Amino acid sequence: MRSKLTPAFTVGKLKGMFSIINNIGLEMNQYIRKNLGQQEFKEICAKFSTDVIAKCAFGINSHCFEYEDANFREVGRSIFDFSWRNGIVHSSYFFMHGLAKLLRLNFFEKRAVTYLSDAFCNLFYMSSSFHNKMIVCYFLFLEGEKVVAQAIQFFAAGFETTSTTIAFTLYELCVQPQLQDKLRCEIINNIKENNGITYEALQNMKILEMCIMETLRKYPAVPFLDRRCNEDYKIDGTDIVIEKGMSVFIPTLALHYDPQYFPEPDKYKPERFSDKNNYNVDGLYYLPFGEGPRICIGERFGMLVTKLGLVHILSEFEVERIPDTPVPMEFEPKSLLLQSKVGLPMRVKEYQPISE
Incomplete structure (x- = not known):
């Protein structure tokens, strides 16, 4: 698979x-501009990533910035927001x-799976020409569950991890305003030089990448990796x-805070990653996406969405x-993924460039 x-x-x-992700970034900025002041940024970032995944994986406009109770956003909340049901079930899957x-x-809750399954199957059917509908239906009959499962997995694995990374990066930048100004300067200069935000130019924003990598170190969305021994x-x-068949849990969060590899681990220092080749040279201890043959298949997609989300916000606003x-x-100790216990409230205002 x-x-x-x-x-x-x-x-x-x-x-x-x-271009799809970029347009959703523009919608996000319109939403932020209408709601300046104190905001829960984890929720704003979750709306952005949900819209992106819904459009890229399901071909659907989820309208998260238009409706507070958008269906896709409600499904996302039901998957990862804490409830006793989720706590018991998720713990059982990993440890029992x-x-x-x-x-x-x-x-996942049955209603969430049903909604996402229906959305994906409708996309599969509606996007086909009349002559191909029978072929599509036959394909879904043969491998329907597997195909739908991958779409649901893409949604579940993508929206929460990406939104968490964007939100935690903004959190650290609001605590360190000088670093925020430095990153914003890089972003704005890059946009001016390239007459807009482009895919190629995005890869040249070194400070941006360093900040994201440090966020993934200090706040790995998945605080542990689980694997099964093959022999x-x-x-x-x-x-x-x-023994063969035994579950193995790798404590990503503990590795990322080990002072042997990351001096002063509690400090947010993007300069650690000025040279990416300095890490994992004598073992594996930086694992935000896992490693080896089971490394996260959506790593590049996640980085792209994270970069675009941050570029859009920081080019026009200050947190x-x-x-x-x-x-x-x-x-939050009861959460499957790494989350703040009280959310990530910050104040947002429009960026006012200093005239020369």
Whole structure:
């Protein structure tokens, strides 16, 4: 299945999605301009990433910036917002899989799966010509569940992780206004030099990339990786054997805060990544997207969406710390993904360039 999906994330495909994501960025800025002042930025970023995934994966305008109760946004909340149902089911899937299988627990709520399945199947059917409808229906009959499952996985894995990365980056920039000004200067100069935001120019924003990489270090959206051992493996220098079929959990958050690899780990220092080749040279300890043959298939897509979201916001607005902004950060202990315990409230105002 991975080999079939990989072509969907080539550079050519990403360039084809660029204008779609860029237009949604423009809609986001219109929304922010109408709602200046104190805002919960995690929610704004979630609206943006949900609109992007809905359009790119399902071909649907989810209208998250138009309607507070947009269906796709409600589905997203039901998947990752904490509830006792989600807490019990998600814990069972990761740590008591036999129980989850025995009780036939659905990882996502049934209404969310039904909505996303219907949306994807309707897209599949409506996008086909009359002569191809029977072929599409036959295809869905043969591999329908697998195809729909990948679309749902793309939605679930993409919108929350991306929105979290954008929001945490803005949080750190509101705490460090000088760094925010430095990054904004790079963004605005890049836009002027290229007469707009372009795919190629986006790759040349070094400060932007360094900030995102540091955000992914300090706030990895998924604080642990889970894998299953394919064959018995004896750890070198020990008598410990990881048996075939055993689940292995890798503590990404702990690795990213290890002072041996990241001095002063509690500090947000994008300059750590001025040279990306300095990391993972003597082992694997920086793992925001995983690593190896199971590395996140949507890494480049996620980076593209994150960069575009930040470029749109920071080119036109400033984010400021307010009394409700959580400093220091406290994580929500009941959440599957890394989230702030009290959200990410900040003040946003229009950027006013200093006249020369």
